[in-house]
Amino acid sequence: MKLENDLLLRAARGEAVARPPVWLMRQAGRILPQYRAIRERLSGFKELVETPSLAAEVTVQPVDELGVDAAILFSDILVIPEAMGLRYEMVEKKGPFFPRTITGAEDVRALRAGEAAADELEYVYRAIEETRTLLDGRVPLIGFAGAPWTLLAYMVEGQGSKTFTRARSLLYREPALAHELLEKLTATLVHYLQNKIRSGVHLVQVFDSWAGILSPQLYRDFSLPYLKRICEALPEVPVTLFAKGAWFALRELDQLDCQVIGLDWNHRPQEVRRQLGEARVLQGNLDPCQLFADPAQIRQATAQMLEAFGPRHIANLGHGVYPDTPLEGVKAFVQAVQAHRY
Ligand code: CP3
Numbered sequence: 125m126k127l128e129n130d131l132l133l134r135a136a137r138g139e140a141v142a143r144p145p146v147w148l149m150r151q152a153g154r155i156l157p158q159y160r161a162i163r164e165r166l167s168g169f170k171e172l173v174e175t176p177s178l179a180a181e182v183t184v185q186p187v188d189e190l191g192v193d194a195a196i197l198f199s200d201i202l203v204i205p206e207a208m209g210l211r212y213e214m215v216e217k218k219g220p221f222f223p224r225t226i227t228g229a230e231d232v233r234a235l236r237a238g239e240a241a242a243d244e245l246e247y248v249y250r251a252i253e254e255t256r257t258l259l260d261g262r263v264p265l266i267g268f269a270g271a272p273w274t275l276l277a278y279m280v281e282g283q284g285s286k287t288f289t290r291a292r293s294l295l296y297r298e299p300a301l302a303h304e305l306l307e308k309l310t311a312t313l314v315h316y317l318q319n320k321i322r323s324g325v326h327l328v329q330v331f332d333s334w335a336g337i338l339s340p341q342l343y344r345d346f347s348l349p350y351l352k353r354i355c356e357a358l359p360e361v362p363v364t365l366f367a368k369g370a371w372f373a374l375r376e377l378d379q380l381d382c383q384v385i386g387l388d389w390n391h392r393p394q395e396v397r398r399q400l401g402e403a404r405v406l407q408g409n410l411d412p413c414q415l416f417a418d419p420a421q422i423r424q425a426t427a428q429m430l431e432a433f434g435p436r437h438i439a440n441l442g443h444g445v446y447p448d449t450p451l452e453g454v455k456a457f458v459q460a461v462q463a464h465r466y
Contacts, residue, residue: 155451204316422460
């Protein structure tokens with residue numbers, strides 16, 4: 125089916141467009157009163173993620189309410205550890221928690237992996253099909269996954285952490301075991317993302333949310349080779365790599381077979397342009413806190429950012445939108461991008 129608005133797809137492929145497309149990481153979620161209303165009726169976050177009709181409904185909410193140029197499937201990166209055998213819980217106001225974690229070789233060996241693990245996630249594929257029906261060709265649908273390193277971090281640590289000491293020290297203590305786990309994750313992620321593409325997503329984004337806590341050497345050894353394999357396994361759709369905090373690995377990310385590099389708000393757009401050139405498609409990178417300012421300021425900051433990136437840019441924030449962001453600020457951002465012309 126032909127898309128009514130294919131701006132994001134064309135921009136991701138590096139084609140000339142009249143203005144940058146815009147969407148927000150975490151746009152499907154608590155910033156929207158419609159989302160909070162549905163959430164209140166349910167037992168919790170997981171019920172929403174695992175019920176395809178509801179996941180589809182909240183995926184489409186930001187398209188209706190904000191007029192963004194893409195939908196991103198409502199789900200979570202933690203469905204992959206669960207499909208491999210590590211169940212997660214989402215604790216209200218605290219975040220993810222794994223009752224069982226990876227502590228040694230037996231735990232890694234007991235994990236399901238590859239096609240068998242990816243096939244556990246039928247509810248995700250059904251949510252994609254239902255979302256495509258609801259979207260009815262209005263905008264492209266983005267599918268996503270966590271990067272192997274970021275998923276390892278949660279599976280070893282068992283929850284969020286400032287330092288991820290257990291996970292990060294594993295790379296020094298037991299590098300072979302870490303690689304074994306990263307192999308299993310990568311094999312699963314490849315099948316999972318291929319299934320997502322087959323079910324109807326138009327683009328894929330990989331979140332390496334904890335990239336920035338690794339040293340350049342650890343990032344080179346324990347993340348980049350796996351990201352490379354994921355990129356190479358998905359030739360059918362544009363792939364965006366968002367490695368938060370990985371400013372030190374920008375040139376190496378640029379060498380991978382991905383179409384878009386996502387940037388957090390610590391980057392100067394002009395500097396990244398100088399490093400990577402005018403042809404590289406970049407996504408980002410307004411500070412999510414900028415959206416708490418008044419709309420006139422938001423419009424000005426957005427215009428400045430768009431000027432700094434120039435063409436070959438997808439407008440977004442530098443990380444997910446915070447749940448308590450005023451809706452007015454989010455709308456000012458989207459409208460400022462959509463009023464822009466190259
Ligand atoms: O972007 C979107 O709109 C799609 C939905 C989406 C969610 N999680 C829904 C969600 C996406 C893309 C994710 C990815 C995700 N999940 C990441 C990578 C992106 C990033 O932020 O770096 C990570 C690290 C996770 C793990 C995770 N899930 C955490 C740490 C938390 C708790 C923090 C929080 O915001 O509360 C979640 C929960 C979660 N995932 C929520 C949503 C909407 C909030 C839960 C709720 O509604 O009660």
